[in-house]
Amino acid sequence: MVEPGALLDVLLAAGARSDRMTHVRHLPARTGTQADWPAWADPDLVQGYRALGVDRPWLHQVEAADAAWSGRHTVLATSTGSGKSLAFWLPALSTARAASAESLLDPGRIESVARRATTLYLCPTKALAADQLAALDRLLVAGRTRDVRLSTCDGDTSLDERRWVQEHADVVLTNPDFLHFALLPQHRRWARLLGSLRYVVVDECHAFRGVFGAHVGLVLRRLRRLAASYGATPTFLLASATTSDPAASAARLIGVDPSEVTAVTTDASPAGRKTFVLWQPPELPGSDAPWSALLPADDPWATPLALPRHVTRSADDLSPPGPDDVWATGADVTPPPPAFPGAEDPVVLSEALAAVLPGLGDVPGPGAGRFGGSDGSGDARPGHLGTGEGSGPLGTGERVVAEPSDRPRRTATAEIADLLADLTAAGARSLAFTRSRRGAESVAATTRAHLLEIDPTFATSVQAYRGGYLPEERRALEAAIRSGALRALATTNALELGVDISGLDAVLIAGWPGTRVSLWQQAGRAGRAGTDGLVVLVAREDPLDTFLVHHAEAIFDTPVEATVFDTTNPYVLAPHLCAAAAEQPLRSEELDLFGPRTADLLAELVERGTLRRRPSGWYWTHNEQASRLTDLRGSGGDPVRVVESVTGRLLGTVDAASADSTVHDGAVYVHQGASFVVDELRLEDGIALVTRRDVDYGTWARWVTTTEIQSVDAEVPWGPITWGFGSVDVTTQVLGYQRKRIPDLQVLGTEELDLPARTLRTTAVWWTAPAEVLLAAGVTVEATPGALHAAEHASIGLLPLLATCDRWDLGGLSTALHVDTEQATVFVHDAYPGGAGFAERGFTLGATWLRATRDAIAACRCFAGCPACVQSPKCGNANNPLDKAAAIRLLTAVLTHAPTAS
Template sequence: MGPGELLDVLLAGGRRAERATHVRHLPGRDGTRADWPAWADADLVRGYRALGVERPWEHQVDAADAAWSGRHTVLATSTGSGKSLAFWLPALSAVRRGATGAVPDPGAIESVRRRPTVLYLSPTKALAADQLAGLERLLGAAGTRDVRVATCDGDTSRDERRWVREHADVVLTNPDFLHFALLPAHATWSRVLASLAFVVVDECHAFRGVFGAHVALVLRRLRRLAASYGASPVVVLASATTSDPAASAARLLGVPADEVHAVTADTSPAGRKTVVLWQPPELPGGDGPWASLLPAEDPWATVVAVPPRDDAARGDGATAEDAQTDPTAADGGQAGPRARPEGSGPLGTGERLVAVPQDRPRRTATAEVADLLADLVAAGARVLAFTRSRRGAESVAAATRDHLAAVDPTLPPLVSSYRGGYLPEERRALERAIRSGHLRALATTSALELGVDISGLDAVLIAGWPGTRVSLWQQAGRAGRAGADGLVVLVAREDPLDTYLVHHPEAALDAPVEATVFDPGNPYVLAPHLCAAAAERPLRADELDLFGPRALDLLTELTERGILRRRTSGWYWTHAEPASRMTDLRGAGGDPVRVVETATGRLLGTVDAASADAKVHPGAVYVHLGATYVVDALHLDDGVALATRRDVDHGTWASWITSTTVVDVEREVPWGPVTWCYGQVDVTTQVVGYQRRRIPDLQVLSTHELDLPARTLRTTAVWWTAPPEVLEAAGVTLEVAPGALHAAEHASIGLLPLLATCDRWDLGGLSTLVHPDTGHATVFVHDGHPGGAGFAERGFELGPVWLTATRDAIAACPCATGCPACVQSPKCGNGNEPLDKSGALRLLTTVLGHAADAAPS
């Protein structure tokens, strides 16, 4: 079935037509082939042809030629465009050519040469396992037995690691293993490092923010050690379509941008995609005893300013700064101005106001996606449904199976869930099943967003905005791979951000994708990697350029603090503990908690340490592949949760409290009545209880308290206070203040990455009407990493510049009440409520006025 037929299935003969807020048809394209390069290994070419690749695409040959010629190369093309061939063809050809040349002439000692080696790095173990399977298929089809390929990561046994070190030509691993195991023990990996010809960095757009900075420094350490063994590997990077991939790749490697060859023209075929923005329906009105007495609409639900008229003489006392412009409407791809009825505010205010009725509650995105998924499966389609959480993936899969059971008892087994925390063998089995057609649908988290090769899908459902346009198009790219047509449906959650996007398609579908942002020079990240580098091999002065201009100052500071020791030959690590333990690349906060079946001792899965309190507390319902378990006990010290298999009709929802406490005010600047501060804070989160809610109607069955320890993140923050007189001067009343402060917090977090070279996900924040440590209304923005990462400090140094950019971004946004471009956040824990755009604009303007008055003349 084509996208049009599948869309007809979803629209249910017009009964759901009003839910599709926008339909966009993206045209397909023809592919452009090229000849196999002359240098390509003939057996590998034969293997690719046996797998159906008669001739490669032009962009594959462009990237492969550049890599073979010795240039670092980044390939940034769409999902399913065949990036793997572009890096494996030159890498494996080099291995095979080297393997042939490594056979020595018994009479000539100079003929002994090392076999070339290849390191493949991916952000996830699942992707490395998928690439291993693909390589084995290719080498089997090629009939070659002289290329030895293996994965090696934290799950690899000691004996297997020894074999990899001694024999493997291609090692598939991840940056974490390099950081903690391979680089610190480089002497035992000397065979691999001395022969290193290629390094492949797959899905490199995933290396962003602080994580990206860590990976960039791990790659610098790898290149440094390889050079010490006489190797100079070519690095090939594969990325989703991102903004300026050459600059991002160069920053990741620590080389000038002109040394990276970027391939961005996608010459693979693409089928037509139909993209649908979808809003679930409003829920039926209440049926309680007072429901009939309530008005159908609250005439003063939300009050917004009326946009100015074209005529200059308005005569109502309102200024241009008071008025806000209306967003353009978009319906079926056509945009234009939307007329709004005029009104007038309370007598004597001089304001021109109009009431906009609030929407009634809508059906949840997960419930809606389960319905749509059931309809597509019943129609014979193969589908992925992306959800925002592990609970969402399990819920969508379970509800879909229930819907299908009422239609055909043979259909429910064709649907399953897929998420992180499953055992590796379970994930591999699910991937094989969806590829082969034994499964028609998977409800998944973003775990399947990255390059695991799953082709031939008819449709993708996305339950809620995934956070970035890069993620949106990565997930959408799973539909219609290999040149087939595909259907993509983005279903809005009951969240102002999602609601805005499905009614403003230009914001979701037409805006450019985000750049991959990270800063390898961040001293909070660089310092521990300099220590790790010195521990691996004394760090010489002539190597400092590799680590950037801040390296020398940081080394001097580390020496003065006794962390490193300076000698004429370089900087040395002289401590017993491994330097690599000074930092965690992902900031995971500890080893995962294992979920174990109480009766059998069987390992069910794992949960991140940071979220274990909320997901596997005593009494929690843990869902694994559709089976429900109830947690008996959580042993945090041992990292184990014990659970018993039990069929239940409810789920559990944890509740927690979060607080931000000022630990130390390190710097403080008075701006008149406003105080601008920087220092250390404790961000404390504690799970205090949970609710049992019946499924599917989510009726609360009971509430339970929990006695779990608080988790505290000691980090750095920048904050400012707004005493009552500042709020009053800004016209921000007590009713408006929470929304104004919250909107200012969101917009500040959104703008700081422009100044501090970080990612929005590296930051957190809090806004409160009265904070106990300041005594006033306060907005905090803090680093989301232990000890801080320098972002808040940078924000403090650029205070007026940062807040001016924040205010100007809000003022320039054409929306009336707030949107993702100004004050809404994709990661808000409060569902983007309350938010008051105009209040934030007035408040920031007032604060900046005090900052200007306090600035030295």
């Protein structure tokens, strides 16, 4: 291990990069508290753990294992690397071994075979299941026992292997997708497993949030229902990162009352000292190129962070926020509480924003917090706090200190590649987390190029890791980083979850990962097993990242989020009711399991002819497989396979929803540093044929989106302005793509494409701007599209301030004349079928949300608009047109009609 202090010196490059470090926080080490092995624990398993170096367990492991052994649903919410797996495998394997021994008492009777207890292990990714299987194999070998039969079973498992699992396995490791598509619809083949089901382990359960979490919650209800029909009532064991109110979240996930769940939240494992650095890339030299041409498509806006509520902590308490640092929400955390006190009140919110956000009103722009206080003391330099005066965008009425010109900063991915190369050359073992697959490939390739200039032998020690790789490739990369054969991986969040990769010196994070839960999960990869580690959060150019790297309290002194999802969402619930009826007719006494809306929704499904009602229950009578009605992860269908045309070699897969924009004809597809060009995308076959070719450019798709209102569920007038909420159809079509030279991203050409349109039925919030409001704002006909477009981008970026979601959970559209409203209109919609409650939250807090949007745009130091305020790298119109000044005037005019309270 390399000392974090020495690695920090490497990053600072002998002071040459010191100005990029905006904050450093040293998180103190923590000592561990051990406990005795439980008396009920299987002696051979205990011997196995001791042989692997676990002489005595940590206290939290014993508390969780004891609760599970006693038959109580249990959730263990502690930090990364705290040994959560021992807590659920000790009771599960001890039960399996006891049942195995019992069956040997009379091996001639078939009833004995049925008594072998089984365990079902569920996790979000195949990689994590494979990692757990390898760990279990090591444990059983160390304990010199092989009478527990283990196996993974997922979409990659052959039919022969699947039959063996159905007939013999005691512990089955899989994921919710396999449960939904294969195991539950074919439950009669799994009767042995379901009838003997003693434990269901749900690992990394904090990952099941939002719409995905609602789907998984309903899959688990279907599992409980079928297990009960075979005579089993399994105990659920859940492992989670540190989250707000884990007992309530776990109970909502499995469909029980929170009083039935035991939560263990005090982490008794040791932790090494962490050095946590906040980092902002430098400004680039002046350029006449537009902002949109300087930013890659893989560098999207981050999620605006709920601002910190005042939490009482001692001045010397520098530990990461724990599970007790939460809002006083009680057991029910849906919907989420306001981001901070007063968020429901627009006046209080505006004052709160002015106190913590840089640049609101007369307060200067981002970066001021580092040099001086709110009284104007400190470094009086352009763009920072000081006595000098400045002026905002023309026509805004703002008096803010502004830079003399728009100066873009270096991208986070480019900065991360430099830092990763320096760390690798210094001998460190590192992970670099990026926000996209393209980002992971880009960081790995750029890092290798840097290392080639230092020592060619270093270049082979850095690789990319992402979803879409073949299973054998992922396993090989995981083994290589564990063994030290690889020194660094540039990865997506695929390695955020519990794959056991210990002994890492440093973790680099390219941009805010979306939630504080994810941030601490990724940071926990550095210095695991009680060793010291270095963590660096590198800001991308967006509002949240800029805010965070200059306001460390929003990271270190703010509670983690709750896991929020809604299993009663009718668009989510309806297909699961169909799937449940197909598995086994639904009975009246079972409806409470699925929530209070179930009876009404079933009546609607019967009226539509989807289900049939009989005196004995509700039946699925169609030939199609009901489980195919829904996709748990919202990927839009089966993945598209990327196949090399010449050899027929399968390179990887791409989500169906992103295939049009990433593997269209002519697209450049990068795989482990090698570039391929797509010859043909066959959507009907789910195949993209590619040819290996070295090119000096990348491809970026361009698309168009339309929004059509299907129903108005709620409407509120603000004088001449109308706020609406309801169901909409969002239709997206990829029209073409640009080829941009790498690395300067100069546009080399534009090509047209002929691809089908895709329609999403979801929920949206919208507001109108009639002609008199535009006139009062001084927004001309020519300026209207740019003003609306800028307001749309900024409002999408600010909604996560008030709703627990990621920017990628949202979409939007603005138009100077919408066919349904017959006025200028701005839409913001949920990016999930049926909606997820985020747009509804925006509708409820309309004035609060819009005022925060207006203030954030006005706060930015740029003149004409930039990625930190109104530009969006995911814009399908290449950020054109945008008019920052007109957007501020328009929002100001709209807010004059807002009610006095939200």
